[in-house]
Amino acid sequence: MQLAPNVYLLxxxxxxxxxxxxxGDCKILIDTGLPGMAGAILRELDTLGAGRLTAILLTHHDMDHTGNAYEIQRASGAAAYIGADDLPYVLHDKERPGSQWAYHHMLRPRPPARLRRLEKYDLPGGVQAIPTPGHxxxxxxxxxxxxxxxxxxLKSSPAAKPLRMPESAHQWPQRLKGSLLALLxxxxxxLCPSHGAPLPNDEELRRFIRREAGESVTMSAG
Ligand SMILES: [Zn+2]
Structure with a gap:
């Protein structure tokens, strides 16, 4: 599904x-989905004329985002990039804490062979990487x-309403609130969250983000 000029949701x-x-010639994949979907994703990329990728960008280390990075990287020839502080989790040098630990432990997706840390923030295609620690x-x-x-x-409902993730889903909930505010x-x-429908940048979204950040101020003051 096309979301905007040059932007597709698979x-x-x-x-x-x-x-x-x-x-143009620049084809960038953002995240790779839950393990087991590599074949379907690669077929859709072929249909969209993006069988050879320029880069695979990973928002973070959770396995519903890195689950097919190994297979897609191998088939597409592109290197995968992730924030330095998440690299040890993808390489299984660190264990994911919190509620998702059990899934990670059971599935343990294979790390891509060409996995690099995000060092530059100006990426191919004019993409800008923004450090947003918290989740x-x-x-x-x-x-x-x-x-x-x-x-x-954050995530959204199918009707494109902004929703919060449960606090236990986040490794650093307090840092997340500052990172959300920094997006504004x-x-x-x-705004394209990884779970749910894309959200327009409207007053409802900005109010939601400010409310999340405001709660952070109240909690840290208490
Ligand atoms: Zn996720």
Whole structure:
């Protein structure tokens, strides 16, 4: 499904969104979905003319985002990139704390062979990487033109209403609130969370984000 000029939401990935930016010869995948979906994702990429990728950007280390990175990286030839602080989790040098630990432990997706840390913040295709620690330590959002991909900083309902994730889902809930607030000055029109429908950057979204950040101030003051 096309969301904006050059921006697609893949139909093949369910539960966790996988996005494609296709800007001329530059083809960037954002996240790779739950394990077991690599074949369907690769077929859809072929259909969209993006069988050879330029880069795979991972918002964070959770396995519903990195689950098919090994297979997609191998088939597409592109290196995968993730925030430095999330790298040890993908390599299984660190265990994911919190409620998702059991799933990670059972499924343990294979790390991509070409996995690099995000070091530059100006990426191919004019994509900008924005460090947004909170959901995980090395979480990043990505801005392409007027579309902001925010990973698991928040989620949305099927009717495009912003929703909070349970606090236990986040490794650093207090840091998350500051990272959410830091998104507001970016010039985006559409916010694409990894779970749920894309959200317009309207007053409801901005109020939601400010309320989340405001709660952080109240909690830390108490
Ligand atoms: Zn997720």
């Amino acid at each position: 139909d093949a990935a369910t539960n966790a969104n996988v996005f494609l930016i296709k800007d 995980t330590p090395g979480h990043h959002a990505f801005l392409y033109r007027r579309v902001l991909f925010c990973g698991d900083m 000055p970016y010039p985006f029109r559409l």
